[in-house]
Amino acid sequence: MTGPAPQPKFRRDYQPPAYRIDHVDLHVDIGEGVTRIGSRLSIARDRAAAADAPLRLDGRAMQLQAIRIDGEPVPESDYSVDAEGLTLSAPPAAFELAIEVDVDPDANTALEGLYRSGRILCTQCEAEGFSRITYFPDRPDVMATYRTRIEADAGRYPVLLSNGDRVDHGTLPGGRHFAVYEDPFAKPCYLFAMVAGDLAEVADTYRTGSGRDVALRFYTDHGSENELGHALHSLKQAMAWDEKTYGLEYDLDTYMVVAVGSFNMGAMENKGLNIFNTSCVLASPDTATDGDYIRVRDVVAHEYFHNWTGNRVTCRDWFQLSLKESLTVFREQQFAADHGSPGVTRIEQVRMLRDIQFPEDAGPNAHPVRPESYIEMNNFYTITIYEKGAEIIRMLHVILGHEGFTRGVQHYLSEHDGGAVTIEDFVTALEIANGADLARFRLWYSQAGTPVVTVRDDYAGGRYRLTLSQHTPDTPGQTDKAPLHIPFGLGLIESDGRAVDLGERSLLTLEQPEQSWTFEGLSARPVPSLLRGFSAPVRVEYDHRTEDLAHLLTHDSDPVARWEAGQELALAAMRAAVSAYQAGEALPDPTALIEAVARLLGDPPADHELLAEMLTLPTERRLADQYAQFDVDAVVASHGHVKRQLAAALQTRVEDFLTGPSAGGYRFEPAEVGRRRLNAVALDYLAAGDASGIDALCLALYHDADNMTDRMAALQALRDRPGPARDEAMAAFAERGRGHALVLDKWFSLQATSRLPGAVARVAELDADPRFDATNPNRVRALVGSFARGNLPGFHQEDGAGYAWLAGHIRQLNELNPQIAARLVTPLAEWAQVAGPRGTAMREQLAGLAGASLSPDVYEMVTRALD
Ligand code: PHE
Ligand code: ZN
Secondary structure, three states: OOOOOOOOEEHHHOOOOOEEEEEEEEEEEEOOOOEEEEEEEEEEEOOOOOOOOOEEEEOOOOEEEEEEEOOEEOOHHHEEEEOOEEEEOOOOOEEEEEEEEEEOHHHOOOOOEEEEEOOEEEEEOOOOOHHHOOOEOOOOOOEEEEEEEEEEEOOOOOEEEEOOEEEEEEEEOOOEEEEEEEEEEEEEHHHOOEEEEOEEEEEEEEEOOOOOEEEEEEEEEOOOHHHOHHHHHHHHHHHHHHHHHHOOOOOOOEEEEEEEOOOOOOEEOOOOEEEEEHHHOOOOOOOOOHHHHHHHHHHHHHHHHOOOEOOOEEEOOHHHHHHHHHHHHHHHHHHHHHOOOHHHHHHHHHHHHHHHHHHHHHOOOOOOOOOOEEOOHHHHOOHHHHHHHHHHHHHHHHHHHHHHHHHHHHHHHHHHOOOEEOHHHHHHHHHHHHOOOOOOOOHHHHOOOOOEEEEEEEEEOOEEEEEEEEEOOOEOOEOOOOOOOEEEEEEEEOOOOOEOOOHHHHEEEEOOOEEEEEEOOOOOOOEEEEOHHHOOOOEEEOOOOHHHHHHHHHHOOOHHHHHHHHHHHHHHHHHHHHHHHHOOOOOOOOHHHHHHHHHHHHOOOOOHHHHHHHHOOOOHHHHHOOOOOEOHHHHHHHHHHHHHHHHHHHHHHHHHHOOOOOOOOOOOOHHHHHHHHHHHHHHHHHHHOOOOOHHHHHHHHHHHOOOHHHHHHHHHHHOOOOOHHHHHHHHHHHHHOOOOHHHHHHHHHHHHHOOOOOHHHHHHHHHOOOOOOOOOHHHHHHHHHHHHHHOHHHHOOOOOHHHHHHHHHHHHHHHHOHHHHHHOOHHHHHHHHEOOHHHHHHHHHHHHHHOOOOOHHHHHHHHHHHO
16 A cells, blocks of 8 residues: 555556456365465467567465466466566467465455455455456456356355356365356456355246246345345346346346345346345345335346346446446336336436536546546446436437337347447447437547536517527536537426427437527417436526426426426525525525425325425535535525425425325335335424424334334434434334344434534444444445435534544545545545535545555545545
């Protein structure tokens, strides 16, 4: 971690590998502490490479024990080893390289490579973790078939798994045993996986459309096997969906999923052997909320969809990460829309994009969906690569139409099956399959920053004229951006609530700096419904009339635009309060908002989930994002003010939405999800409005709840309300968390996000709690992540203690788990967006970190933030 500053890699420097590795034979010998890994690699020099080309193998955190070429030890003069790898100076044109190394999974707190999660040994290789397992060219364009033999103590590790099919297994002397796996599909090393542990198994079968039986095997620690049913069911739904929608079948005879409690990300699509964070696979009514059920379903589907979009066709280099992620996220989104309320599914995506991706794209970490350079690849698993990337795919879906898009994806997959390709290859395949020209559209991949579309309109004599202009702001390293191809969904709504039939013009194509459209034959000025479906990841600037927004909130048939109208009304009320706050005036009543919401409740949408969504106010973060620099105190006060006023006005109306436990127990189905969601919104408003008896009501609901969703709704409502009801419910909940890590995470998260005074002192106390564990990423996210991202007033406590507390965690994690540490830099990196001395204090913490000895991960995030 000390030494010269880490250097960036550049996309433009890509060189194809000089040597191919066609086959990998791995022997993993799990011992006490140390694990010995033997590899035999079948290597051939590429015809295009020079005859004396050296062979570079990456490798970190391992001890080389032996190295042989075609069975002969390699003389020391023919190779060299450094901290990052091993170089063979002039190997033969084709040979077998045998290497033995020792690694220590118990000492591996970075959770990359081979590591221990509780009693399970497992691997994580994306992006560059395989080079912590053995010396290997750790890059996705080197693809090989794998045969993996694992040997371990039969008592401690009765279950041994790797990619592909088990072809052999047996017992060995000394209480040991072994298993051999073969994966017939050539894959990049980032898709390698192995697991050893004492695991419970839940099995099922899926019959593919062509009539093949696939064995599905899910593994988890003993005791939680009853929490796998939902994930298993979701996997079968995903398998059927991909056959029906894209004509894609699974290609191996077994599909395995293993749940581990210590995992840096959500889940990993290793070929035939997914490894999941427990938080994304385990679910039972008692431990998981509806939101968790949805996440499990969608992450299971996501990892499954990667089998084609990621595994069968993978990325040439990591600058192309979005190639596999954006397409897979989009497929996941299509799947989610087909299995729930499509409108609500879309609204949730828009909310996340606005609350997290837009700020990223406006700050020091703004980067194109296809980045030009990086220091540590792990820092580029961002919401921009994933979610903005998925928005780009969605625009292609809109532009090409469902059939054209699907045909394009199928063409891409058949054209590049077995290959490691680029985003350019993908776009070209879509063009070829559709006879389309996406030249301008490609700019979405290279230009960072959220485009702003400014809307002007006028109406006279039956003609309505709409003018759109676009501009993309400068981002680090990028200025003077070109106009993009923006598909812009449009509706025009007449005063009686009917929509004008726009035909093809319900989707406008904006590709110039400015364009106008004229609509004739209207009897009065229509109300524009803008960016319907959130057809492009842009900010719309339009001087909305309040009465237009109220009209849209009751009449818009597009759920996203309808929801958006309510959000805009609320934001307008909050902005007015911010101005008043800053001028030292009394905060104005949000009268227009209250009236519009009252009207909405008079004629609510039938979909309860949609109604709940429409009643949910924009977050403080979204309000903050309305300003180039935001005033923390004004944002918190104004958001709270509008919410309290609305809550007071709605009190008697929302009481109708309170429901007790469902008859017949918990069911995860749309109508029930909607009902519980509305119940939670009602409780939230009653608490915000300080309704009489609310504490007792919440406590009763907490105790009566027969599922985690209702229990969390009661706890959320009590979270900021000091008193015996809160104390009792929180204590009872902590008790529930005793034997269940994911439940305890929820408890930590509730403490971290509570608005009760003394927030920093409270989280600092939890640092020392024996239940806090800095080596477990879920626990770190529950305490540190929730506080820094979900407690705006607490994190921005005026004395700067919140910033210092976060910086302390970053320092500690920098040693333990750099990947997680680097992610926690983001809240401080927003310093330039925070007005006043707070912004300065945040920057000081970053400067302090910059003075320490840092991992490349944290170094990159800190230096970018200080630039
Ligand atoms: N590739 C995983 C996914 O998106 C995410 C991941 C990245 C997991 C890096 C672990 C490490 O499905
Ligand atoms: Zn993915």
